[in-house]
Amino acid sequence: xxxRGWRALHGGLLLIFTPLxxxxxxxxxxxxxxxxxxxxxxxxxxxxxxxRRSVAWLRLGRFDGRVLAVAGGIVLIASAALLLFQSLFxxxxxxxxxxxxxxTGGKLLLFGVFFSLLNALLEKLGxxxxxxxxxxxxxxxxxxxLIQAVIFGFAHYQxxxxxxxxVVLAAIYGLMLGWLRNWVRGLAAPVLVHVFADATIFAMVxxxxx
Numbered sequence: 001x002x003x004r005g006w007r008a009l010h011g012g013l014l015l016i017f018t019p020l021x022x023x024x025x026x027x028x029x030x031x032x033x034x035x036x037x038x039x040x041x042x043x044x045x046x047x048x049x050x051x052r053r054s055v056a057w058l059r060l061g062r063f064d065g066r067v068l069a070v071a072g073g074i075v076l077i078a079s080a081a082l083l084l085f086q087s088l089f090x091x092x093x094x095x096x097x098x099x100x101x102x103x104t105g106g107k108l109l110l111f112g113v114f115f116s117l118l119n120a121l122l123e124k125l126g127x128x129x130x131x132x133x134x135x136x137x138x139x140x141x142x143x144x145x146l147i148q149a150v151i152f153g154f155a156h157y158q159x160x161x162x163x164x165x166x167v168v169l170a171a172i173y174g175l176m177l178g179w180l181r182n183w184v185r186g187l188a189a190p191v192l193v194h195v196f197a198d199a200t201i202f203a204m205v206x207x208x209x210x
Contacts, residue, residue: 004137006054011134013051014041014126030099030115034122041130057133061186071189074176075196081169082200085161096160096205112202120194127152127174128181128190141182149174160201173197 001009017040021027027036045051085091101111127148135144153171156162161169177190184190 001050003054006050007056007137008134010041010045010051010054010130013044014038014130014134017041031118031122034119034126038122038125038130057129057187059186060188061181061184063184063188067184067189070183071180071193074180074193078173078176078193078197079200081173082161082197082204085165085169086204089163089165091160091162091166093160093205093208095158096201097209100202100205108206112199112206115202116195116198119198120191124177124181124187124191124194127155128177129187132178132181145175145178145182148178 014037017037020040021033021036027033045055100115101107103111131151132144132148135147138144139147149171152174153167153169156170157167159170160166177193180193181187181190
């Protein structure tokens, strides 16, 4: 098998492990529904030398003033879109609130930081790392970018933003982050941008629960 085949296999492996959390109800909670498939995928990659050698996506990428400015612009657009979505549709956030600990003050703030960092990292490893690279091994970069964005959008149908409009917004966001990943040739900037989006979601959930 050539390098393109091994890179494509990375995406196939992740898809194989994706339904695993459904076998145990406790694993369908955050962060296990993201973490378990990634851990299963990583375990296989570590055991198979050709898979280890074909990990082409695990890079930080460049991060300079220009990248920071573009990332800041995406953060502002994404946060404004989330706030507008919440204001227009006022969706029930009970399913998200149930994922967060019943606490207040400093502990809640620490959990919010932990949630924002870990969720952003897990989603970027899966979508902008494994999946996008696997697609790029079989399609042109633009086609791969579009496909991963659509998958990212549908993956948020029952997440946040949810529903049909949520799918559209998440797909557009996935397109922006996928482009950013290609532009900087790494995952650091997309992860940082996503942290702020997750922090916005966390703040909205906490605000609605009071």
